Amino acid sequence: MSTATGPRILVVDDEPNIVEVVSMALRYQGFEVATAANGAEAHAQVEAFRPQLLVLDVMLPDTTGFEIAERLGAQRSSIPIIFLTARDAQEDKLRGLTTGGDDYMTKPFSLEELVARIRTILRRTGQGSDESNRMVFEDLELDDDTREVLRAGQPIDLTATEYRLLRYLLSNPRRVLTRAQILDHVWEYDFGGDARVLETYISYLRKKLDAHGPGLIHTVRGVGYALRAPR
Amino acid sequence: MSTATGPRILVVDDEPNIVEVVSMALRYQGFEVATAANGAEAHAQVEAFRPQLLVLDVMLPDTTGFEIAERLGAQRSSIPIIFLTARDAQEDKLRGLTTGGDDYMTKPFSLEELVARIRTILRRTGQGSDESNRMVFEDLELDDDTREVLRAGQPIDLTATEYRLLRYLLSNPRRVLTRAQILDHVWEYDFGGDARVLETYISYLRKKLDAHGPGLIHTVRGVGYALRAPR
């Protein structure tokens, strides 16, 4: 049912591309999304849109994400924030903020990672769905808290990229995902490298997953990949 | 929605950041939290919120924590207080108060420490959960009263920082904790130093813990650490 409105998220960034990419991804995930390109718009949108979570670029044309966070004052405690910052920014400033239930990510990030963090925070603050942090498909289980992956009860060790890829596949079981979709979600949004990496990592995943059972990752030639039950 | 209400705690401090950080941490721990920024608000909240414990900054804009404590009068005996004070403040005044079942901490403190003290006091006054003061994971035991740590029955000597770190890990068994989370909880909340310290202390802990058994602290590369059963 498409009328079920998901949690409201406000995305604030002055780079239109980021806003575009992020908000589309979040809408597709069922969130309600509003956007703002500067501090003034952000404050207006907080009033009008009443978001349950903010995705907030630290560097904005007219202010900083920190200032916005401060000016939110009392409401602040009920609106967690995910700060976006350049890779080399001093993390100390941010670190203090994460204790408040906030979090931060360094640009460029993967959308898969962002969605995962949003889900974690909303779950923690009880505003999200009471969905488990656990994804299951056939005899494959993935627990996002412990970061444990089990195939037929057997624990499987995955690297960070392998894990992101598998989680994305698991979040869209049976659906065929195109190469472009997977690259866009699992790799950093500005990844410009060879698209062949994907095949490599699919290969890695299959090797580790199928050591304990028949193949779950199905190739759809000319299109992409899909998670399907083995026959 | 399961709003299982934990013990009610009132946090009083005029620094919004402190209130923010502390109240979020306590809420996450399952406490019900109200806040106040000055003496007037504090008194009002004691009336309205009926907290079972106060976290009370000594220096407030309109009064001092001591005065608030005094004015609470008769109710006082049933509401223990944790005073917060700057490091170099006269600790003599505070020491007298701790005998009454109260406690004090100097800023900056670690959240892990604050939560531990709150738990201790609530347990003592019988208002807390009937949770044991003992944490156990596999063959690892930690007793918060005696500050004893046992691995496979063997006592292990830990320094203060090592102990806080281990306790935080034990309070989130199996869950992967990010570097930022650990630094935020185990080190003082304004710790801005090099995050490498963490690895150093993980190393110390492993050395001491794993002298009596297989590794319990598991590295999740690119993310953080988790307490896991050895396989």
Next chain:
DNA sequence: CGCTATAGTTACCGTTCGGTACCATGTCGT
């Protein structure tokens, strides 16, 4: 039946990340 495009696998290398030993500073107790 064989050619071509697409996918899979493996190997390799540069870089990053984590572990540990070592050192400087601070704190506490005697």
Next chain:
DNA sequence: ACGACATGGTACCGAACGGTAACTATAGCG
């Protein structure tokens, strides 16, 4: 005041990771 110990910072090493590339396998199609 001194010594011992805890804490935090630095440096260096090794391992793991990610991405590229080269080679192999396979499917689709004329």
